[in-house]
Amino acid sequence: MATQRRLANAIRALAMDAVEAANSGHPGMPMGMADAATALFTRHLKYDAAYPHWPDRDRFILSAGHGSMLIYALLHLTGYERPTMDDIRNFRKISSPCAGHPENFMMAGVETTTGPLGQGLASAVGMAIAERHLNAIYGDELVDHRTYVVAGDGCLMEGVNHEAVGLAGHLKLGRLIVLWDDNKITIDGSTDLSRKEDVVARHEAMGWHTVECDGMDSAKVSKAIEEAIADERPSLIRCRTIIGYGAPNKQGTAATHGAALGADEVAAARKELGWDMPPFEIPDDVSQAWRDAGSRGAKARADWYKRVENSARGSELLDRLAGKIDNSWLQPYIDELLASPAKVATRKASEMALEKINAALPQTIGGSADLTGSNNTKTKALVPLTAGNYGGRYIYYGIREFGMAAAMNGMAQHGGVLPYGGTFLVFSDYSRPAIRLGALMGAKVVHVMTHDSIGLGEDGPTHQPIEHLQSLRAMPGLTVFRPADAVETAECWAAALAHAGPSLLALSRQNLPQLRREAASTNLCAHGAYRLRAAGKARKVILIATGSEVEIALDVAQGLEENGIGADVVSMPSTDLFDQQPDTYREDILPDVSNREILRVSIEAGTTIGWERYTGLHGLRIGIDRFGASAPATDLYDHFGLTAPKILSRVLDYLKVREIA
């Protein structure tokens, strides 16, 4: 029977060989952590390689994603369908699912995309929350698994680590176990170059259990994992390792971190490790032992499905895990709004919609980064999710925007829950790295971003978004919504829930009248933009506005009509969705700009950059191309020229100039 070390050496060999073939990649980390990973995958991790989507599997997160060959080797050796050995041979080539960093959409077994440091661990916190939450609802029989993370020094130095560790300690997520690859090396060299920290003491200060071991002795790692499992706090296992272990001339140095070792060093490492197989070949005894490990969980998996079948709530759980959404709350609620219109801020309108949503969809988990009363994210019936009550559905994330967004990604990827979380739109800058990773992964989360313009008033330019809407719209995979009133807010929420990937709602602090007073046959916001008002007189102007500026656009249109100029108003809550509409729809809403007879005007209380896409170069773009200021909202709208009279006068002047020209 193959020793644990020999199993680990199979990982080392594949890591060296794949990086060598690609002439690019990171061999050092997989080689250092091979023994620890072997301990985890052959003895502790609950999984069945033949059924990678088994919901009650333990989750394994390679937070130090650059060491991707570690997980590719593990998945291959334990018998997952992918990667095949050919996939590994083609590591980092476009034809292979073995991307430079592990991508959750490339193969099963990669639970979350990692690479941007710190985020794997921070997402794992979300997975551990989702597990405890579902356990509280469905019990140990149906939900009973752990979340394991391999993290490097980078993951521990990034700021988001503080937020993730703090949140996990606070929520006492005892089923979260982090194996720290303590190899004392970063890209620039020794960790002494940039860090003077007692990492263990810091985790203890944050409410974590800690344990140390020789990370290259799998038996000792096993013992540490057992100790971690036994403790009720989240655990940090300090695995003392040597980066690039086995490469006799380079191990222990940054030279093994991010580059191929070179043919000579690979040959020397083979000798050092006693590994005499050619590249990409695994001896039968090793192969068999790994496959046995990969099917260790088969019985547990089969038993679990039996329990689900026999459970009264089994099919409910499976439906939740499948992510089914019921949007039947929408129409009756819109009928209510049409019957008694609401003049409220869209952040309040969001809360009103959430009252319906949270009642209809038990899978939602709300929260806010310490702005609950401002983001209006907590509906009345929601009870806090705490260390004492994991069944709660509202998380006080604390002042941790990035940690919140990353945890939301992890919850979504765990499945069975649908997270939404709030902060101010300007602080999307803080959570942006997680918003992006969620967009790349298609994680279904809703970012509730209130105080979406200078309309927040006195807090001033540090709190006033200017470039945020456009810079978020430019992010692939994210759908941004900026509704104009209570009806649009409901429609945008429904569109966000119906949509597969992440969404972001930009909501006003200030009150807005209900502009939509008539029933529509479809969710108008789901088209991205629609004609809210058709020109009375011959159409000469199309005013395109979003959110709080739609009300202003309607007033401008009124003024234009009084001057004999027909004006449409197009409400455009989502440029992303509008861009995806068929040509015929888009051309109906915005007729070809080459028709210089019609002036298009965009109105949004933010940067004008990018609005040329909808106005054309000869259109007019009303916005704010500088930072904001501190004053009451109405004063600011006036100061920045965003009132109906000022805009009307600009449009009339522009039309005059065009006539002359």
Place this chain on the structure above:
Amino acid sequence: MATQRRLANAIRALAMDAVEAANSGHPGMPMGMADAATALFTRHLKYDAAYPHWPDRDRFILSAGHGSMLIYALLHLTGYERPTMDDIRNFRKISSPCAGHPENFMMAGVETTTGPLGQGLASAVGMAIAERHLNAIYGDELVDHRTYVVAGDGCLMEGVNHEAVGLAGHLKLGRLIVLWDDNKITIDGSTDLSRKEDVVARHEAMGWHTVECDGMDSAKVSKAIEEAIADERPSLIRCRTIIGYGAPNKQGTAATHGAALGADEVAAARKELGWDMPPFEIPDDVSQAWRDAGSRGAKARADWYKRVENSARGSELLDRLAGKIDNSWLQPYIDELLASPAKVATRKASEMALEKINAALPQTIGGSADLTGSNNTKTKALVPLTAGNYGGRYIYYGIREFGMAAAMNGMAQHGGVLPYGGTFLVFSDYSRPAIRLGALMGAKVVHVMTHDSIGLGEDGPTHQPIEHLQSLRAMPGLTVFRPADAVETAECWAAALAHAGPSLLALSRQNLPQLRREAASTNLCAHGAYRLRAAGKARKVILIATGSEVEIALDVAQGLEENGIGADVVSMPSTDLFDQQPDTYREDILPDVSNREILRVSIEAGTTIGWERYTGLHGLRIGIDRFGASAPATDLYDHFGLTAPKILSRVLDYLKVREIA
């Protein structure tokens, strides 16, 4: 003589009254920390209110910027020119420099803009670095001051705190003293809602000295400050306080955090505090005592100026503090490049330029967030700045992108140094909040962002910027540069150095040929865009490209000319600067788009959103509107259609369709 408590009550009264008048703001924090601030400003802080720009003053940073009335009260009472009492009366109105959060550009004495939580403290780390660095060069006689910070729980929970505290601990910044307003309250309620952390133990684990005191007993705060001064490590003073202290019915609750107390509670607080003055009035004894405190430093200030005058290096120091830049390195270096062209990645070209810059400008301090060898930020002569050698000029920031950018802001605001720091462009998302704050403040820093497109290759979509260039260009106050070759890189560096605010250089990983072979009479990149190649045949197409895509555009132009179609190539290293050029210049480079005879085509390996500004709606935008992939760079350029033959074919097809239409 007024007691310390009475002096503190003047702060409390002004905070209550100003928030009441504005009916908006945050009275709780100033009321809780009034005694601690009084201790600091009357006994320890080295400053002279009459000379707020005295370079050797201690720095005071209100990291919990929402408590802005604390600093406004302090500056007013100690006798700074602004704010006047009228300014305070108009707190949070557009006419007043007393903005909702303290803005460094609104009044002297506000050392840095604060509000986005965590960043004041993180910038203070940079100020403390600058002080030690200049001290190492100019000695105790000329540079000898401290940096004090008031931080709340938000500042301590944000992720950037981990990076800032880690950096300060590592660099042993003993002159950095943080007063933590430990009031156990956040917006959502008790800190217990979201935190279970031994904050003091965490700081000790990070190499900090800590001390605790009753934060509402100014004598005890003084003693703690003395202890902090005596310790050679950075210090955290835990000031136990009661938020909103003095408001008898609301103190100690989140109700005092972010809203006016209301007339009744203000009246009750006046009684409780024994403060019988009308709003905005200060009794003479209190006023006098505060003014005496504000002029305590007058002699030290006068002595310092004398020492500067008498020092051989005094005028050199003053020049550095004035931020004078010598760009005479540029022309001889460009001559070198023209004489022997370099085919290098622009990240390497940046290193080559930095060799000249760092030799010419002793004020530069370089660094990288653990990507030194990839960002090419360390030139040969630079010695590391460490706890043992503050005179060094290169900082190993560790894996702390946000902390690095915030520290750079602080260094720039301290003055006397010019910081630049590197990471990958995609990780501008991590440092984005500090990039924005620097842009708002006009902090002169240079962000060196390498690996600026899919051209980085195998690391895949998590590492490949798509939306980043456009989303950074949309940020007011930031100038983004993306040079195409070694000459442009030098010109962009020179433009960045000449420029008052922050700049960001986007640089390639891959090698690029030197496209500029002829001498120019000006810095062409300083115009933002220029005609690199004029059409040979009658101009039918203008190709607009940036960075690594300019080479491709030249090949496309060549192909068009071979097809009988005249084509300009416009290199556009900075859209920001181009937009600022006079109309005549812009119209020369990009003739009116309404002339449909000329097709404009943009080529950039990133999102096409926003390029309509330069191509018009009927132009063609070549880019990438999805996430990238993992493969060698040349394969990716082909995969995403960004090769000269593929673009040429698209342009030719488009011209054909237009002819038919």
